[in-house]
């Protein structure tokens with residue numbers, strides 16, 4: 144699977160919440176695990192691991208019964224939530240590109256029989272996946288319920304580049320991202336909300352930004368450019384919190 148294939152999938156992917164109950168073929172699961180071993184992190188220094196669970200090992204599913212759940216554990220370090228979003232979004236796109244369904248699950252947790260820590264790393268988030276009971280792909284961009292680009296960006300001349308980023312999935316479809324700066328150095332920030340009242344949302348929100356950064360990296364690659372990420376704080380519009388600066392380089 145190439146990044147160009149992942150890029151094309153951005154325009155058709157959707158969250159799948161209805162799955163065939165039949166288990167995945169062994170070779171399909173093996174292929175997914177093999178791909179998952181080669182995904183690229185945002186920050187190479189943050190340790191993480193992925194486990195593969197069945198529905199019996201998961202609580203808080205809220206009726207999303209899938210054949211399998213990818214369970215993401217990470218070292219709790221600066222940027223680990225963005226890193227989780229960046230990594231697992233590559234898998235979300237890979238699954239869709241292979242005509243399989245997937246859905247990010249912010250509410251689910253490993254059941255009490257499954258350890259919530261793994262090799263000193265904490266459970267972060269899950270992704271349900273399997274053969275879908277419904278159509279896996281969207282056929283029309285209009286089917287994406289997203290904010291318009293003018294509401295999420297002030298970057299001049301970046302309309303085509305940011306369109307695939309606009310389509311990124313986010314928890315409760317909140318689309319917390321904002322893009323400022325210029326076409327060579329894009330500053331990515333997230334909406335400041337009252338995270339004390341909704342702590343889970345403050346966590347999901349950072350995963351969302353990692354997902355958007357994954358789409359931005361793929362969009363830049365599609366234009367023959369390369370993204371390098373800088374996490375040193377920079378100025379952002381009022382009401383937003385700095386998350387990353389994306390420096391655009393030619394390949």
Ligand SMILES: Cc1cc2nc3c(=O)[nH]c(=O)nc-3n(C[C@H](O)[C@H](O)[C@H](O)COP(=O)(O)O)c2cc1C
Nearest residue numbers: 157158247248249250312313314315316347350351
């Ligand atoms: C971090 C994260 C957590 C999510 N948690 C859930 C969830 O618990 N249950 C659910 O049904 N969908 C969940 N979603 C899926 C979003 O609701 C979905 O991505 C969004 O509504 C946009 O729809 P689309 O993915 O079909 O384009 C989550 C998505 C993300 C990115």
